[in-house]
Amino acid sequence: xxxxxxxxxxxxxxxxxxxxxxxxxxxxxxxxxxxxxxxxxxxxxxxxxxxxxxxxxxxxxxxxxxxxxxxxxxxxxxxxxxxxxxxxxxxxxxxxxxxxxxxxxxxxxxxxxxxxxxxxxxxxxxxxxxxxxxxxxxxxxxxxxxxxxxxxxxxxxxxxxxxxxxxxxxxxxxxxxxxxxxxxxxxxxxxxxxxxxxxxxxxxxxxxxxxxxxxxxxxxxxxxxxxxxxxxxxxxxxxxxxxxxxxxxxxxxxxxxxxxxxxxxxxxxxxxxxxxxxxxxxxxxxxxxxxxxxxxxxxxxxxxxxxxxxxxxxxxxxxxxxxxxxxxxxxxxxxxxxxxxxxxxxxxxxxxxxxxxxxxxxxxxxxxxxxxxxxxxxxxxxxxxxxxxxxxxxxxxxxxxxxxxxxxxxxxxxxxxxxxxxxxxxxxxxxxxxxxxxxxxxxxxxxxxxxxxxxxxxxxxxxxxxxxxxxxxxxxxxxxxxxxxxxxxxxxxxxxxxxxxxxxxxxxxxxxxxxxxxxxxxxxxxxxxxxxxxxxxxxxxxxxxxxxxxxxxxxxxxxxxxxxxxxxxxxxxxxxxxxxxxxxxxxxxxxxxxxxxxxxxxxxxxxxxxxxxxxxxxxxxxxxxxxxxxxxxxxxxxxxxxxxxxxxxxxxxxxxxxxxxxxxxxxxxxxxxxxxxxxxxxxxxxxxxxxxxxxxxxxxxxxxxxxxxxxxxxxxxxxxxxxxxxxxxxxxxxxx
Amino acid sequence: xxxxxxxxxxxxxxxxxxxxxxxxxxxxxxxxxxxxxxxxxxxxxxxxxxxxxxxxxxxxxxxxxxxxxxxxxxxxxxxxxxxxxxxx
Numbered sequence: 001x002x003x004x005x006x007x008x009x010x011x012x013x014x015x016x017x018x019x020x021x022x023x024x025x026x027x028x029x030x031x032x033x034x035x036x037x038x039x040x041x042x043x044x045x046x047x048x049x050x051x052x053x054x055x056x057x058x059x060x061x062x063x064x065x066x067x068x069x070x071x072x073x074x075x076x077x078x079x080x081x082x083x084x085x086x087x088x089x090x091x092x093x094x095x096x097x098x099x100x101x102x103x104x105x106x107x108x109x110x111x112x113x114x115x116x117x118x119x120x121x122x123x124x125x126x127x128x129x130x131x132x133x134x135x136x137x138x139x140x141x142x143x144x145x146x147x148x149x150x151x152x153x154x155x156x157x158x159x160x161x162x163x164x165x166x167x168x169x170x171x172x173x174x175x176x177x178x179x180x181x182x183x184x185x186x187x188x189x190x191x192x193x194x195x196x197x198x199x200x201x202x203x204x205x206x207x208x209x210x211x212x213x214x215x216x217x218x219x220x221x222x223x224x225x226x227x228x229x230x231x232x233x234x235x236x237x238x239x240x241x242x243x244x245x246x247x248x249x250x251x252x253x254x255x256x257x258x259x260x261x262x263x264x265x266x267x268x269x270x271x272x273x274x275x276x277x278x279x280x281x282x283x284x285x286x287x288x289x290x291x292x293x294x295x296x297x298x299x300x301x302x303x304x305x306x307x308x309x310x311x312x313x314x315x316x317x318x319x320x321x322x323x324x325x326x327x328x329x330x331x332x333x334x335x336x337x338x339x340x341x342x343x344x345x346x347x348x349x350x351x352x353x354x355x356x357x358x359x360x361x362x363x364x365x366x367x368x369x370x371x372x373x374x375x376x377x378x379x380x381x382x383x384x385x386x387x388x389x390x391x392x393x394x395x396x397x398x399x400x401x402x403x404x405x406x407x408x409x410x411x412x413x414x415x416x417x418x419x420x421x422x423x424x425x426x427x428x429x430x431x432x433x434x435x436x437x438x439x440x441x442x443x444x445x446x447x448x449x450x451x452x453x454x455x456x457x458x459x460x461x462x463x464x465x466x467x468x469x470x471x472x473x474x475x476x477x478x479x480x481x482x483x484x485x486x487x488x489x490x491x492x493x494x495x496x497x498x499x500x501x502x503x504x505x506x507x508x509x510x511x512x513x514x515x516x517x518x519x520x521x522x523x524x525x526x527x528x529x530x531x532x533x534x535x536x537x538x539x540x541x542x543x544x545x546x547x548x549x550x551x552x553x554x555x556x557x558x559x560x561x562x563x564x565x566x567x568x569x570x571x572x573x574x575x576x577x578x579x580x581x582x583x584x585x586x587x588x589x590x591x592x593x594x595x596x597x598x599x600x601x602x603x604x605x606x607x608x609x610x611x612x613x614x615x616x617x618x619x620x621x622x623x624x625x626x627x628x629x630x631x632x633x634x635x636x637x638x639x640x641x642x643x644x645x646x647x648x649x650x651x652x653x654x655x656x657x658x659x660x661x662x663x664x665x666x667x668x669x670x671x672x673x674x675x676x677x678x679x680x681x682x683x684x685x686x687x688x689x690x691x692x693x694x695x696x697x698x699x700x701x702x703x704x705x706x707x708x709x710x711x712x713x714x715x716x717x718x719x720x721x722x723x724x725x726x727x728x729x730x731x732x733x734x735x736x
Numbered sequence: 737x738x739x740x741x742x743x744x745x746x747x748x749x750x751x752x753x754x755x756x757x758x759x760x761x762x763x764x765x766x767x768x769x770x771x772x773x774x775x776x777x778x779x780x781x782x783x784x785x786x787x788x789x790x791x792x793x794x795x796x797x798x799x800x801x802x803x804x805x806x807x808x809x810x811x812x813x814x815x816x817x818x819x820x821x822x823x824x
Contacts, residue, residue: 339788341741346782476786548778 024094094320213259231263282443347496349539365499376405377464418444578626649681744785
């Protein structure tokens with residue numbers, strides 16, 4: 001294992017620890033062990049019989065064989081060969097797909113950026129941790145960061161690997177350096193030299209995994225020079241495998257091959273979820289808590305990070321990580337399944353605009369349910385506590401009282417640290433501190449959100465649907481109990497969804513809400529936060545079926561002046577930026593109103609705002625780049641039907657320029673001829689210039705729909721058609 | 737893993753789709769009323785889900801009947817108010 005250390009004086013050293021990971025093999029008959037141990041003898045450094053818990057639900061440890069691998073990279077290949085030595089199920093394989101770097105951190109009880117001392121004895125390292133993963137104010141080494149940008153001398157409309165480099169720039173704390181050179185080879189050599197001199201710890205790129213590094217490597221090869229950006233002087237090589245498309249939460253995503261550097265960390269800001277959501281501070285917190293190397297955590301989904309945290313706890317409690325989990329759900333008859341298989345509770349919103357509505361939210365309700373009620377795959381309906389006092393509401397299932405589940409054990413740090421960071425953020429005396437704590441709590445928030453989904457995810461190593469069901473049952477009980485408490489105190493429920501409630505009582509002030517909050521906390525045992533009282537809040541109805549409520553589409557203004565917007569166009573990632581700007585401008589006008597009547601009086605001003613933006617579109621003053629729709633490909637480009645939708649029109653043009661796209665990759669396009677029939681219906685953003693002739697009429701119609709979402713609740717005349725009429729009238733007025 | 741039973745929101749849409757032939761046989765002028773009636777069930781989706789019935793139709797019909805009852809009771813109340821006004 002190669003370890004890079006940053007010393008207190010800033011020097012960076014590379015150390016090697018003689019270590020390789022183990023896989024574990026379980027069988028029902030001990031004599032079966034002989035076959036794999038003999039057949040694959042050459043792949044193992046050594047083997048031994050150890051005692052471990054095989055399944056999370058096992059009450060005790062059993063005998064398994066630990067096989068220390070000679071080559072860490074072959075773990076899954078070796079596991080596959082063992083599995084094929086007998087009928088499925090003969091050999092149970094464990095820890096085969098735990099990344100070796102993570103296994104190393106778990107075994108040594110280390111984490112990235114930990115402050116520690118290390119000693120060397122022979123070819124082994126001895127670690128002394130002088131840091132604590134639970135620490136809130138930990139010291140980080142001074143890290144050097146540079147941003148790498150490359151300008152491509154495009155020959156076509158899209159950049160290609162065969163295009164030459166126009167310029168390279170490297171921007172760090174000391175300013176921006178442009179790498180000059182008469183030839184392309186000089187520029188690459190200059191880049192290598194500049195990186196060596198700047199000696200950064202982090203190299204930030206935009207699209208470094210998908211394009212920039214593969215491109216630079218190809219240009220270096222074409223010029224017969226080496227691209228050496230690694231700290232140990234290794235020349236970079238093109239990735240040997242393609243990226244992968246995967247399905248998550250109803251959407252296809254694409255993950256490109258990682259372009260990693262030895263001794264430095266490359267962060268592709270375009271694909272890093274952790275960095276884009278929570279910046280460096282969030283990424284560091286995530287890496288520390290989940291014990292994942294920074295390269296890995298910057299590219300990992302939050303689910304992968306959560307898995308790593310669970311693997312760490314598994315390793316500490318002698319529990320093995322199944323290569324192919326086979327933990328089945330408990331049997332349920334039809335009636336029990338109907339009763340059990342339901343989600344969290346929802347009170348349908350009362351459609352319309354309401355004044356003086358207060359909002360109360362439970363703090364991280366689902367993670368807290370798991371933590372406080374000990375909900376985990378192995379604890380729900382455990383065989384050891386049939387008479388447990390901890391029972392799942394409605395279903396009556398017993399929950400273990402004898403041992404803590406692996407899920408609650410893993411999430412404790414997420415829940416506790418996030419709460420503490422939020423407190424620290426509220427008390428922070430400087431913007432720097434506030435931003436730091438906010439970034440850390442944001443990273444932990446995403447981890448918390450994922451914990452629940454992972455209970456019911458079929459690839460989760462320690463998931464089981466029964467635990468997922470138990471959390472939902474608790475949620476329904478808590479939300480219904482909360483509503484009854486509120487009603488007892490004279491509040492009406494305007495809307496409720498999973499962990500948030502919107503309540504109203506004539507004349508209620510903040511004190512009334514805080515008293516209610518205290519009573520709810522006392523009776524349910526779960527902490528809440530009072531978000532505030534809205535001057536007015538609009539719960540929207542379905543666009544397809546007016547009058548019917550839709551969940552999580554609302555906007556409102558707190559008495560303190562803050563605007564809260566959920567589910568409408570301005571919050572959607574696929575909405576063109578110009579539409580977001582216009583809708584937020586309209587909301588800004590409405591937000592000045594203290595009452596619904598005042599908001600209604602501001603409708604003419606809002607309509608003028610719409611007309612102003614529509615006029616800019618008609619005159620094509622709005623840059624085309626502000627009008628791009630964003631969409632993720634739900635399948636491979638060749639799988640799309642032949643019907644020329646606007647999305648396919650953009651795809652067809654990208655394919656024509658040689659772009660290779662995968663399912664899950666995002667494309668951005670501008671509608672250029674909506675009513676057309678060929679590929680000119682839309683143009684990919686990468687292929688346009690701002691003066692492109694976009695379909696202004698189509699955009700004005702869509703803008704009217706966007707504005708009507710926030711105006712119609714106040715004025716029934718402000719439908720999309722109504723706004724279009726106003727626009728047409730303003731045009732004819734202008735002509736007159 | 738994942739959910740086996742569709743949420744009641746999805747079940748309502750499935751049930752409504754199964755009544756397409758009924759809707760098709762109605763005079764065109766009646767279809768909007770039929771659509772409105774089925775949609776009214778969605779005002780009480782959470783309650784229908786909480787009722788946990790093996791037939792999704794039971795939950796929907798209870799919601800529709802309840803909405804009908806509420807509407808009728810409100811209308812009756814309004815009528816009696818109007819009558820009181822008239823008699824004054």
